[in-house]
Amino acid sequence: MSTILITGGSGFIGSHLIDHLIRDNHQIISLDNHITGRPSNLDHLKDNPNLKTIHHDITEPIDIEEKIDYIFHMASPASPIDYIQIPKETLLTGSIGTKNMLDLAQKHSARLLLASTSEIYGDPLEHPQKETYFGNVNTTGPRSCYDEAKRFAEALTMAYHRTHNTNVVIARIFNTYGPRMRPNDGRVVPNFIIQSLKNESITINGDGTQTRSFCYIDDQIDGLTKLMFSNIQGEAVNLGNPEETTISAVSEKIKTMTNSTSTTTYNDMPENDPIRRLPDITKAKNLLDWKPKTDIETGLSATIEHFKNNMQQTETTDQ
Numbered sequence: 422m423s424t425i426l427i428t429g430g431s432g433f434i435g436s437h438l439i440d441h442l443i444r445d446n447h448q449i450i451s452l453d454n455h456i457t458g459r460p461s462n463l464d465h466l467k468d469n470p471n472l473k474t475i476h477h478d479i480t481e482p483i484d485i486e487e488k489i490d491y492i493f494h495m496a497s498p499a500s501p502i503d504y505i506q507i508p509k510e511t512l513l514t515g516s517i518g519t520k521n522m523l524d525l526a527q528k529h530s531a532r533l534l535l536a537s538t539s540e541i542y543g544d545p546l547e548h549p550q551k552e553t554y555f556g557n558v559n560t561t562g563p564r565s566c567y568d569e570a571k572r573f574a575e576a577l578t579m580a581y582h583r584t585h586n587t588n589v590v591i592a593r594i595f596n597t598y599g600p601r602m603r604p605n606d607g608r609v610v611p612n613f614i615i616q617s618l619k620n621e622s623i624t625i626n627g628d629g630t631q632t633r634s635f636c637y638i639d640d641q642i643d644g645l646t647k648l649m650f651s652n653i654q655g656e657a658v659n660l661g662n663p664e665e666t667t668i669s670a671v672s673e674k675i676k677t678m679t680n681s682t683s684t685t686t687y688n689d690m691p692e693n694d695p696i697r698r699l700p701d702i703t704k705a706k707n708l709l710d711w712k713p714k715t716d717i718e719t720g721l722s723a724t725i726e727h728f729k730n731n732m733q734q735t736e737t738t739d740q
């Protein structure tokens with residue numbers, strides 16, 4: 422049993438990670454300021470003695486009484502509609518927040534996993550994206566607050582590793598979906614599911630030919646935990662699903678699966694929205710013996726079920 426700190430523990434990925442680690446009998450401390458994470462994501466664990474939650478903004482330093490063995494540094498706004506609205510918070514979480522967590526890791530001699538993102542590749546010019554690709558990011562564009570925060574976070578994490586020998590590893594997380602995404606999260610899967618369930622118009626940005634590769638949450642958690650508990654240090658590893666699909670195809674699939682009568686509205690493509698995104702996961706396959714197992718139908722069906730059962734919430738804006 423280890424003591425594990427999770428930043429962003431009330432978020433979509435953070436809360437699933439906590440479920441997994443609690444099942445494995447670890448002692449969990451969750452830090453979250455609930456700027457995008459929701460306390461209700463951990464409601465089912467509120468009487469669990471192995472979970473301690475602390476309301477904290479990680480841009481402020483913090484010390485933890487317990488000896489920490491591992492830090493999953495997950496905290497950050499991650500949806501374009503969020504980080505474009507709160508760009509300064511996004512940049513400061515990725516920079517100062519990451520520094521505070523690296524200092525904590527160093528103090529406790531803990532191993533830190535940085536949750537990075539496929540966004541560090543920007544609007545990529547190479548397909549699929551390998552870890553060796555340097556990316557194509559507009560440093561002043563609307564998405565730069567997230568892309569550059571995460572690029573800085575990766576650079577700082579590597580600097581601590583090189584300077585202080587801090588035990589670190591970087592996960593580059595590609596589009597991940599599943600239950601507990603916020604209904605008003607703004608990302609494509611929750612948007613299309615809710616629009617379809619309500620028979621409202623499906624909002625496609627651009628002509629829908631842009632692509633993403635969608636990884637189901639259970640597979641992502643499996644990858645993240647395998648990476649954390651591996652002996653890989655000072656390296657970045659892509660974690661995502663290598664099945665590429667167009668946004669139009671996703672909308673059709675969701676419409677069919679929900680028996681929806683929704684029509685489609687085509688909106689302007691947001692500035693710097695990546696045209697193609699596709700992970701090369703050879704490194705994760707070779708080093709972690711990991712690859713996603715859930716096909717898109719199975720993952721979408723569980724996610725649709727979740728939103729059906731939580732339709733009440735879809736009426737509210739509970740940021």
Ligand code: UDP
Pocket residue numbers: 500501596607608609610612613624625626627631633668690691694695
């Ligand atoms: N998208 C869309 N309609 C929506 C939300 C998103 O067409 O209601 C598009 C978005 O422009 C992008 C893709 O779906 O091309 C994935 O967007 P998302 O916000 O889920 O995540 P991203 O991969 O861009 O971070």
